[in-house]
Amino acid sequence: MKKKGFAVLVLLLCALALFANGSSETGGEGKKKITLRIGSGHSTSNPWITALEDYFVKNVSERVKNETNYEINWVKNYGGSVITLGNELQGVQDGLVDIGCTILVFEASRLPLVDMVYSMPFSCSDPLIVADVVKAMYKEYPEFTTVYEEKFNQHYLGIGVSDPYGFFSTKEVKSLDDVAGMKIGAAGINLAWIEGSGAAGVQTSLNDTYQNLQTNVCQATIQPTHSCINLKVPEVAPYYLDANFNVVPFNSVTVNKQTWDSLPKEVQTILTEVGDGYLDYEAKYINSVHEKDLSDVVKMGGKVITLSRAEQVRWAASLPDIVNDLVKRLNNAGFRGSEIVERYYQLLEERGVERIRNWNTANTK
Secondary structure, three states: OHHHHHHHHHHHHHHHHHHHHHHHHHOOOOOEEEEEEEEEOOOOOOHHHHHHHHHHHHHHHHHHHHHOOEEEEEEEEOOOOOOOOOOHHHHHHHOOOOEEEEEHHHOOOOOOOOOHHHHOOOOOOOHHHHHHHHHHHHHHOOHHHHHHHHHHOEEEEEEEEOOOEEEEEOOOOOOHHHHOOOEEEEOHHHHHHHOOOOOEEEEOOHHHHHHHHHOOOOOEEEEEHHHHHHOOHHHOOOEEEEOOOOOOEEEEEEEEHHHHHHOOHHHHHHHHHHHHHHHHHHHHHHHHHHHHHHHHHHHOOOEEEEOOHHHHHHHHHHOOOHHHHHHHHHHHOOOOHHHHHHHHHHHHHHOOOOOOOOOOOOOOO
16 A cells, blocks of 8 residues: 555656646746747847837737737847847848847948937937937838838837937047047947048947957947947046937837747737837837936036037038938938928927928938
């Protein structure tokens, strides 16, 4: 009897173990698991990735678990661990990740329409206004989103905006004249913001900004403010110029087309709805941290200077007509360049934002 009872106990324990393993594989409530790899070249120290985690990932997870028979198993690849900075669009296209956050400043040649505000400096530095205008533009011109599927094997989910671009420098800058002769670091297309200023542009990125300033590769940089604060940039460039350079559509969230097609319809619906809400959440988050960022510059021993409107006008006037160059590029790429660029300015004006410069948005060849 004792041997029989022991054998029964062993069989019972084995059965319980098998049951436990089975429920772990299918989720605590017997739900089917969907593994999604998500990544970006930027880390979670950047506000758009923080918002991606706090809003997008969190809400997709909760809604899929609560509203469907599935649950999401996320494999997170931030900070360039799988798709490197500047190669996110290609990485999603090739299926290296399922969902990617593409940093748009490096994609001007492949996504000229999505990147257009980079060629419209001094347009608006309020994240909430820019987010509102972007929503209106994307609704009015679907080509902003359909381009991902038509050309890059991915489905659009959402867009984020940058925090205000700031000017961090090793010496105090109060006017356009003060930048003459300086080497200024900037990423990709926003090097155009210093053309005609008398400064020399140095190609850089957020990831190497601190070291470049520390080693005198450049004496100033134009970068999103919050990320520079997180990177302790004021330690090596203590002067911050609030120049109203811009807030731009900064990062797109997309899903590989094959992954998208393989997902259940109810999961696709949740990804779409959460993706739609990402912009509002991210813009509000970025807006909320900017005032603290400026106070943190001072706490780190730096100084905040505001560029007067008159100097903004001077700086913008010193630039070549990069907005008209933008219109031509968009026209040549098959977009309604003149109409779309002018419409962006009109939507800003409807929200009380005056033009710093009356750029030529005519439909020229």
